[in-house]
């Protein structure tokens with residue numbers, strides 16, 4: 143019994159620090175990809191630097207799953223032809239910068 147408790151403690155202690163819903167994404171790469179393919183259309187919709195589409199009060203995305211789905215959808219619309227890893231990078235960027243999902 144003691145051993146099990148000890149092993150469990152060890153497991154908890156060795157768990158990697160939590161990296162949010164896009165652990166494989168690199169926000170820096172995401173920022174560059176996003177700037178290339180995503181900003182201009184959002185700017186034409188909301189003005190400014192386009193980021194208001196992510197920070198407006200009535201924004202649509204309410205979960206990491208929805209964020210993922212929206213990135214895929216807009217990726218297809220934009221014709222960016224990103225691979226899933228690239229969508230992950232952009233997910234990490236948008237989550238760090240705007241959505242802050244845990």
Ligand code: HEC
Pocket residue numbers: 176179180181183184195196200201202203209212213216217218219220222232236
């Ligand atoms: C052709 C125009 C266009 C392009 C290009 C585009 N988007 Fe969008 N984006 C939209 C529209 C339209 C919406 C929906 C606005 C609404 O529902 O009010 C949107 C909304 C979003 C949202 C949800 C915002 C919210 O309400 O929380 C995300 C996230 C997003 N886009 C990501 C991207 C990404 C990532 C790219 C680059 C691959 C991209 N978009 C490129 C048109 C575009």
